[in-house]
Amino acid sequence: MRQSSSSVLPETDPARHASPWPASQGGDHRSRARAPVVERIAGWSARHRKTVVLGWLVLVALVFAVGHAVGTGKLQSYDSGQSGQAERTLDRIGASAPAHESVLIQARTPGDSYANDPAMRHAAGQVTAALARLPHAAAGIRSPAGPGDRALVSADGRSALVTFSVPGSADNASNAIGPALKAVASVQARHPGLRIAEAGDASLNQAVNDQVNQDFRTAETTSVPITLILLLLVFGALVAAGIPVLLAVTAVMTAVSLLTIPGHWFPIGSNTSEVVLLVGMAVGVDYSLFYLRREREERAKGASTAEAIRTAARTSGRAIVVSGLTVMAALAGLFLTGAALFDGMAIGAIMVVGVAVIGSLTVLPALLSWLGHRADWGRIPVLGRRRTAAGRSWMWGGLVRQVVRRPLLWGGAALLAMIALAAPAAGMRLANPGIDAPASLPVVHTIHQIETAFPAAPAPAQVVVTGRDLQGPAVTRAIDALRQRAARGGPIRQPVTVTSVAGGRALVIDVELAGDGGNATSDRALLALRDHILPATLGQAGVSYAVAGDTASGYDNTRQMDVRTPIVLAAVAGLAFLLLLITFRSLLLPLVSVGLNLLSVGAAYGLITLVFQDGRWQGPLGYTGFGAITYWVPLFLFVFLFGLSMDYHVFILSRIKELRARGHSTRQAIIDGIASSAGVVTSAAVIMMAVFSIFASMHEIELKMLGIGLPAAVLIDATIVRGILVPAAMALLGERCWYLPRWLGGRPPAALERPAPSAAQPS
Numbered sequence: 001m002r003q004s005s006s007s008v009l010p011e012t013d014p015a016r017h018a019s020p021w022p023a024s025q026g027g028d029h030r031s032r033a034r035a036p037v038v039e040r041i042a043g044w045s046a047r048h049r050k051t052v053v054l055g056w057l058v059l060v061a062l063v064f065a066v067g068h069a070v071g072t073g074k075l076q077s078y079d080s081g082q083s084g085q086a087e088r089t090l091d092r093i094g095a096s097a098p099a100h101e102s103v104l105i106q107a108r109t110p111g112d113s114y115a116n117d118p119a120m121r122h123a124a125g126q127v128t129a130a131l132a133r134l135p136h137a138a139a140g141i142r143s144p145a146g147p148g149d150r151a152l153v154s155a156d157g158r159s160a161l162v163t164f165s166v167p168g169s170a171d172n173a174s175n176a177i178g179p180a181l182k183a184v185a186s187v188q189a190r191h192p193g194l195r196i197a198e199a200g201d202a203s204l205n206q207a208v209n210d211q212v213n214q215d216f217r218t219a220e221t222t223s224v225p226i227t228l229i230l231l232l233l234v235f236g237a238l239v240a241a242g243i244p245v246l247l248a249v250t251a252v253m254t255a256v257s258l259l260t261i262p263g264h265w266f267p268i269g270s271n272t273s274e275v276v277l278l279v280g281m282a283v284g285v286d287y288s289l290f291y292l293r294r295e296r297e298e299r300a301k302g303a304s305t306a307e308a309i310r311t312a313a314r315t316s317g318r319a320i321v322v323s324g325l326t327v328m329a330a331l332a333g334l335f336l337t338g339a340a341l342f343d344g345m346a347i348g349a350i351m352v353v354g355v356a357v358i359g360s361l362t363v364l365p366a367l368l369s370w371l372g373h374r375a376d377w378g379r380i381p382v383l384g385r386r387r388t389a390a391g392r393s394w395m396w397g398g399l400v401r402q403v404v405r406r407p408l409l410w411g412g413a414a415l416l417a418m419i420a421l422a423a424p425a426a427g428m429r430l431a432n433p434g435i436d437a438p439a440s441l442p443v444v445h446t447i448h449q450i451e452t453a454f455p456a457a458p459a460p461a462q463v464v465v466t467g468r469d470l471q472g473p474a475v476t477r478a479i480d481a482l483r484q485r486a487a488r489g490g491p492i493r494q495p496v497t498v499t500s501v502a503g504g505r506a507l508v509i510d511v512e513l514a515g516d517g518g519n520a521t522s523d524r525a526l527l528a529l530r531d532h533i534l535p536a537t538l539g540q541a542g543v544s545y546a547v548a549g550d551t552a553s554g555y556d557n558t559r560q561m562d563v564r565t566p567i568v569l570a571a572v573a574g575l576a577f578l579l580l581l582i583t584f585r586s587l588l589l590p591l592v593s594v595g596l597n598l599l600s601v602g603a604a605y606g607l608i609t610l611v612f613q614d615g616r617w618q619g620p621l622g623y624t625g626f627g628a629i630t631y632w633v634p635l636f637l638f639v640f641l642f643g644l645s646m647d648y649h650v651f652i653l654s655r656i657k658e659l660r661a662r663g664h665s666t667r668q669a670i671i672d673g674i675a676s677s678a679g680v681v682t683s684a685a686v687i688m689m690a691v692f693s694i695f696a697s698m699h700e701i702e703l704k705m706l707g708i709g710l711p712a713a714v715l716i717d718a719t720i721v722r723g724i725l726v727p728a729a730m731a732l733l734g735e736r737c738w739y740l741p742r743w744l745g746g747r748p749p750a751a752l753e754r755p756a757p758s759a760a761q762p763s
Contacts, residue, residue: 035314038321042313042365046306052366056359060250067257079548080339081556082530086464086548093466095502098140098165100460100510101177101200103127103184104450105160108195113157114144120160121145123191127162130183140165140499159453165499166202177202199446201459204435207443208700215698216274223281223691224249230690234289234683235296238378243292243367247359248284252277255352262347272344278706279640280352281691283327286647286684287360290316293680295368296375305372309365317361319654322583324357326576326650327643333572334639337564339557341632349640393682397675399723404667404731411728414720415599421716422602424609430561431628432554433518438699439624459517459550460510461492461529467543470500470507478541479509485533486511491525492533513551518626522551558631565635572642573598583650584657586738592729593649596721601641604713605634608705621708623701630702637709645717647684652677652722656730666735670727685718 035043045052079087090096105123107113114120128143141164144152152161166177181198188196224245231241255276259268294316298308331353334346368375403410437444469475483496493512501508511529515522530547538545573594580590608629611617615625656673660666689711696707730737 036318038317038361039310039313041361042309042317045362045366046309046369049366049370052362053370056250056363060254063254063257067260070260079553079556080560081552082546083548083552083556086462086546086552089464089466089544089546090501090506090508093502093505095506098499098501098508099177099201099205101164101166101180101198101202102450103131103162103164103196103198104446104453105162106195106449106453107158108193114153114160115157119191119194123187123194123196124160124162126187126190127184127196130187131162131164131180134179134183154453156453159449161450161454166200177206195449197442197446197449199443199450204437204441204443204447207441208437211438211441211699212274212703215700215703216277219274219694219698220277222694223277226690226694227281227285227687230683230687231285232380234687235292236380237376238380239371240292240296240375243364243375244285244288246367247288247356247363248281251284251352251356251359252280254355255280255348258351258355259344259348266343266347268344268347272348275345276348276352278692278695279331279349280356282644282688283324283353283647284356284359285687286644287320287323287356288364289680289684289687290320290647290651291360291364292368292375293683299373305369309368312368313361313365315654315658316651317365319650320357320360322579322654323647323650324353326579326646327353329575329579330572330639330643330646333568333575334635336568336571337561337635339560339564339632341557342635345636353643393675393678396678396682396723397671400671400674400727403724403727404670407728407731410724411732414724414728418599418603418716418720418725422599422606424607424614425602425605427613428605428609428634429613429628430558430631430634431518431626432550432558432631433626433628433701435517436550436630438701440622440699460512461526461547461552462549463507463509463511463529463534463538463545463547465507465509465538465543465545466505467541470504470543474541475507475538475543478537478543481537482509482511482533485537490514491528515551517551518554518628523555526551526555554631561631561635568635569638572639576642576646580650581744584653585740587740587744588733589653589730589737592726592733593646593653596725596729597642597645597649597717599725600645600713600717600721601638603716604637604641604709607712608633608637608709611708612701612705621696621704622699623704626701630705633702633705633709637706637713641710641713641717644688645713645721648681648717648722649726651681652726660738666737667731670730674722674727681718681722685714688714 105114105120105127107117107120112120114124124143124145128141128145131141141162142152143162144160152163154160164180166180181203184196184198188194227248228241228245231244232238235241256273259272259276262268291312295308295312298311299305303311328350331346331349334342435444435447439445465475467475479496479498483494486492486494486496491514493514495510495512497510499508499510500506513522513525513529515525526547534545534547576597577590577594580593581587584590611621612623612625613627613629615627618625652674655677656669659669659673664672692710692714693707695703695710698704698707
């Protein structure tokens, strides 16, 4: 006779012989020592609940204060390939490629021109004079009134440029660009009949940073209320809904503050905090949901608070540990890219997952023990009574029953649908947009106006030249030859400008490239410059050189991803397989889980390719497509989704294995396990989809890609994968799901045909 899911645990379960709780609750020191580690940790936390909860809050506040006092190190991050080599060269000699800025002076009235409009000439003089009064913010000023600078007037005469450079790279110069922007704005105020606006490397970088910071402040203030509202619908009680939010928010605060420590040895970018917020809210809410729903489920069955916490620790707590290790292993794959961009992301994300796991194993049992039945305080009428017990889902149970009955039909149909969703990803192209900024920014509009009036690439290639006698005749002849080559057109264009940096220890030669800076034409021009033109010119002068710039940076980083992505995929999938192999003592279940995760990620890839590479929904989503996917998005999506979807797989498979150990057949364990875990998995998926969808409303196109790809993958994973593919695969495997070769410590195949009898079953 088969037991129900609420039956007595088998004799082999150590929980029947041990309790981590005080003697007054039925345990002693010897039995506590035999309990699983997660159960012993929960027991210690419950016995010292006030110390644990208050200590956690004090620790968060202390880490926050220390982090702000210590501050994050400002280490320079470098691009990949030759562009990174150029950046290191400049950094080594204490120099940087200058950030170029242009001030557009344009007539608003048709027919007016620089030659016949005194106001335009006067405005150009005022801009030049205003910039000249800012010696630390502007250098190398060129004006259309200067000798030999008539090229700064457009062909139709309606537009003129005043150009200058801001000391330091674009990233550093953005902090010093403010005075120049104010000076230009003051001239614009005096000439309302003209269009006077500044654009360039530094001003664009500052505008993008301001926009991203504003977007993430909105995300931070929006995500917590949305999460709390959805948790209220899940639990039907204010206190219970607040517990996951408390853990997630404190985990994020702690991890962000702890980033100040590795920030002195690793380049921690400004986007790392946003990644920590994204990952922290995801895993913090997930882990709390798993734990809290199981504890409430046990209490609803009649267990005491102590017994409910013990069961939750032994089951959900163990699943949290396995899931956390898998997520961290997946995120650690980012280190294999060799890209500084991912180092900070990986460190921050691993930190927040680790903090969330520690909080789940200690703070949650302490808080639940302290609150007891008060965790159900603040119930919402009607909804609160209905949500107290986490029962079976008849809808999911009915679906899974049909799938298990005909696994080949259901599984085959779902597999074909997933392959169809993933198919567009085969044509995915990785690149950086020519202008990596939201089209809605005024500075982007100014850049487009400048490009229209003065056709040229939006950002030149920057050739960093080092060596002896840089002012000698050999180098001079090489630069002249480079200018002559540019004058003939083709891959490179005029003008070719030379800037001496670091007291003459290096030269930075700006060379205009064909194309828009981010398309295939620009890539071909870059390769022609590197492989043919420079070797034939500077290569004959006995100097060293490397090509940097926006086009070079995008090309080198994309090629780096192309080379390293297969390594990351293999390493992450291999580590996940090993962790699941050790956890579930099965050879086939880890293979199924890894395969289904790859399928979910592939479907998300296909969707973002359809939407963003093909330029669909540009109006509703508010973006301008560039015919490709930002080079770092697919790899980040992979490691994050692979780790996050493992949450659901580990939780579901743990419940199925638990029922199997209680005496269920594999097929019945599949049905009951998925039906009983449907509530928490669905709730976690809905919350994550709502939080991730906030990113689709942001202005940066790569954040919109995350805001579409992440919710889509979570939806697919929580429905098609969880409801059809997992039960279909396990039903087809049958008892072979639990097969482990003898040389790995498994049982012989004959022993798998019938589960071990439980204590409550006749043998």
